[in-house]
Amino acid sequence: MTVATSPLSIVIATRESRLALWQAEHVKALLQARGHTVELLGMTTKGDQILDRTLSKVGGKGLFVKELEVALEEGRAHIAVHSLKDVPMDMPEGFSLACVMEREDPRDAFVSPRYQHLAELPQGAVVGTSSLRRQVLLQALRPDLKIEPLRGNLDTRLRKLDEGQYDAIVLAAAGLKRLGMQARIRSIFEPDTMLPAAGQGALGIEIRTDRQDLADALAPLAHMPTWLRVAAERAVSRGMGGSCSVPLAAHATLQGDTMQLHAAWGDPEGIKALVQTQQTATVTTLAQAEALGAEVAARLQAGGALVCKPD
Template structure:
């Protein structure tokens, strides 16, 4: 029996993802036993402030990647939208699993949609992207910083400390909380974060044995879609805390990528879409990124960087 130690964050959603990978591996390898190893990350500890106000990066992956590099775990499971586009030396994404619903979700106490929330209604989110798009499309609403895991955020809403939340559909669905969703936002307009809804298995680049074990978990269409989105993000030099969205859909041999960048106050923004062959997602991501750079995307993002 081969034992694989799987590193993960300890949140309810992260553990759901880890157990999902554990079940998938058990279904294809009867001689493999997966032990789940919860690891606390910097982002889990630093809950007192919005991530956008903290220095550094890789808030939800650094400690797990360190454990993988030092050999105390054999593989790691991440929400792919939390993973940097430039991998630490020695690590690769060994498998990208089939994506769940990539859209953003509105969860409102009174069941209203975004357009129906009253002037001054408070919408909770910790995402700069969601704040910027909300300010651009619904300037009468007020954004409020809300952090914590999904149940914690729902508790804040239920106590009346905010009128609505913006969350990822995938996380709510995976935790069987999809019934709380008031509306699933149009990804053509409220463009999701790159790789939102996708789960990745990270391994050491030189570990051929583990790589072969997880190969059956790979979902080709999801990999191609998120590669296009993450290339777009990488060309614009954006981290996970930037007001930028990118969403690709694969249909047979073709792929369509839509992307949006907005200023934090919602006053400036660019949006574009591009179609191309699905077998070259990097080219599609680079081409659309350069087009939006020409239209002002890089200038908008530069305003966020320290001078």
């Protein structure tokens, strides 16, 4: 049943990177088409400012979210649009994920000025990534490569590649496609080669829990098949350590009511072997999706994966 809502005046808190602004403008256009008045509040987050260290060393993906939540708390903005893979697994008290939108391509992209595929890279080639997940999966595929940190927004990362600092970089395909930069993609990693991050390619919209009017206004933008899939994926991540940085991949597919959930955990020190598992279940509700994710997390732990303990 569609909830009828009165037009609202909505301010969207967003990071100011080109990709974040594209995402916010996308949501703005959809809400305006439904009669709402919408404007953007651009903000720079701590995650955007600290570029000389990997995310896992400075507090994890929540660094991209906190300032936006403060704007919601103070009433300067009403909703925040996030790349869901950047959102910590447990929301702060008083905040909720009100909407998950239809997913773009969840896979990773191989980007290089000279090489078409990962397999073509010469021994010892330098590959850039900001992700612990990509680091451990790349090391499992090609132990001979040199994996180096790569921070900054999408344009900055591509510039560093073009300047010759890396032989190749690995990025989310969704961001490149959303910005019309598909031509930079040399090849796509299929999930059976490089399993995506939980929530990769999906947009989530955060609100204060007490704003039911906003939840009703956002309901038509939600895509339940995507929401079910990412709920299962995020439940795996929650079961493996919540919001701290975990070298973890989780990817769900949904055919009818049948969900198949794959997950992998890697040791960033390279001491323990990659742990992988999968499970299939009937899923029609968010609670069932989260239960499947919890079960897969337990299977990873049974296989030797370590739960991340926040400092």
